[in-house]
Amino acid sequence: MIRSSFVWMLAICVVMVLYNTANNVINDRGFQIMSRVVLIRANIDDSLLAQLKQISADLTIERVSARSDEQISDDLWKRVEVLYGFPWMLPKPEQVPNLKWVQLYSAGADRLLTNPLFKTQVMFTTASGVHAIVIAEYVFTMIQTWYRNLPQMLAWQREHHWPSRQEEQSLHNEELFGKTIGIVGYGSIGRHAARIASGYGMRVLAMQHSTNHRDSGFVFPNVGDPEGTLPERYYTFDQLHEMLHECDIVVIGVPLTNETRRMFDESAFQAMKNSAFLVNIARGEVCDEAALIRALQTKQIAGAALDVFEQEPLPAESPLWDMPNVFITPHISGINPQYNERAAAIFETNLRRYLKGEPLLNLVEKERGY
Numbered sequence: 001m002i003r004s005s006f007v008w009m010l011a012i013c014v015v016m017v018l019y020n021t022a023n024n025v026i027n028d029r030g031f032q033i034m035s036r037v038v039l040i041r042a043n044i045d046d047s048l049l050a051q052l053k054q055i056s057a058d059l060t061i062e063r064v065s066a067r068s069d070e071q072i073s074d075d076l077w078k079r080v081e082v083l084y085g086f087p088w089m090l091p092k093p094e095q096v097p098n099l100k101w102v103q104l105y106s107a108g109a110d111r112l113l114t115n116p117l118f119k120t121q122v123m124f125t126t127a128s129g130v131h132a133i134v135i136a137e138y139v140f141t142m143i144q145t146w147y148r149n150l151p152q153m154l155a156w157q158r159e160h161h162w163p164s165r166q167e168e169q170s171l172h173n174e175e176l177f178g179k180t181i182g183i184v185g186y187g188s189i190g191r192h193a194a195r196i197a198s199g200y201g202m203r204v205l206a207m208q209h210s211t212n213h214r215d216s217g218f219v220f221p222n223v224g225d226p227e228g229t230l231p232e233r234y235y236t237f238d239q240l241h242e243m244l245h246e247c248d249i250v251v252i253g254v255p256l257t258n259e260t261r262r263m264f265d266e267s268a269f270q271a272m273k274n275s276a277f278l279v280n281i282a283r284g285e286v287c288d289e290a291a292l293i294r295a296l297q298t299k300q301i302a303g304a305a306l307d308v309f310e311q312e313p314l315p316a317e318s319p320l321w322d323m324p325n326v327f328i329t330p331h332i333s334g335i336n337p338q339y340n341e342r343a344a345a346i347f348e349t350n351l352r353r354y355l356k357g358e359p360l361l362n363l364v365e366k367e368r369g370y
Contacts, residue, residue, distance in 0.1 A: 037076070039080045085102070085105055102117070102124050107130055136196055139189075143249060177200060183206045185260075207240055244271040245272070252264065
C-alpha cells in the first residue's frame with residue numbers, strides 16, 4: 001500500500017515537472033518565470049485588466065503605463081511574447097527576441113510602415129472597429145450640419161435675430177432621403193456609415209479593394225454591415241472617378257498607404273459634382289490639400305468637413321480656417337469615453353484566439369501596409 005502510494009505521488013511529481021518545464025523558462029538569476037508574458041502599454045481600466053488575467057493561468061500580464069516614466073527592464077522585454085500598446089512606443093527588434101505579436105491600441109497602421117520591428121516576423125493587429133460607431137455618427141453630424149444650414153441658424157441665435165420669410169427661404173434645407181453617398185474605403189467606419197445612411201433612405205455606393213465584401217475584421221454586435229449587402233454597387237480603386245461622379249456626399253475612410261496617398265487630387269475633385277459635400281475622417285495626406293483648397297475656393301465642390309489634415313495642428317495661416325463652406329475639427333472624431341473598453345474587447349478576443357492558435361482579427365498585411 002505504501003509502495004503504491006509512493007509510486008502514485010512520484011508520478012504526479014513527474015507530470016508537474018514536465019508541465020512546468022513546458023511552460024516556464026529559467027532567467028539569468030536562476031528563477032523560474034512564466035514564458036507567456038503579455039506586456040500592456042495601453043490605456044486600460046483595472047476592471048478590464050482583471051478580466052484579461054482570468055483568460056489563462058499560463059499568462060503573466062504586466063502593465064506599464066504609457067504615460068509613466070517607468071523604465072521597462074531589459075529582462076522584461078526579453079520575456080515579452082505579446083505586446084498591447086501604441087504604434088509610436090515600440091521596442092527595438094533586438095530588445096524583444098521572444099515577441100510574437102503586437103496588438104495596437106490604435107486602428108491605423110500607417111505609423112508602423114517605417115518601424116524596424118514591422119519589418120520582422122512579428123505579427124501586428126490593429127484596433128479596427130473601435131471607431132465604427134463614434135466616427136460614423138460624426139460623419140452624419142457633419143452631413144446634417146451642412147444640409148440643415150446649422151451654422152447660419154447658430155449665427156442668427158448669437159445675433160438674437162429672427163429671420164424674415166425671405167431669409168428662411170434662402171436656407172435651402174435639404175433632405176438626405178434619396179441622396180447618394182459614396183464611401184471610399186469600406187472598412188468598419190464606412191460600413192456603419194452605410195448602415196446609418198440606409199436608415200435615412202439614401203443610396204449607398206462603396207469603393208473597396210477586395211472582391212470579398214464580407215467584413216473579415218472585428219465587428220461589434222449590431223454594428224456596421226458584416227455581410228456587405230448595403231451598397232447598391234461596389235467600385236474598384238481604378239473606378240474611383242466613376243463613383244465620385246454619382247455622389248452627392250463623399251466620405252473618405254481609406255487607410256493611408258503609398259497607393260492612397262493624395263488619391264484625392266485635382267482630377268478627383270473635377271470628377272465630383274459641383275454640389276457635392278466631402279467628409280474626410282481618414283488621413284489628411286489622402287487628399288492633395290492644395291488641390292482641395294482650390295476646389296473649395298472655385299466651388300468645384302460645394303463644401304467639406306475635415307477632421308484630418310496634411311499638417312497637424314493645422315497652420316494658422318491655412319485658408320481652410322476662413323472658408324464658410326468648410327467645417328474644421330481638430331482630429332477628434334474618434335474621441336469616445338468607450339474607447340478603452342472597446343479596444344480592450346478587441347484585444348481580449350484576439351488574445352483568446354492567439355492562445356487557441358486561431359487566425360487573428362485585424363491582422364496587418366505588411367506588403368499592403370494595412
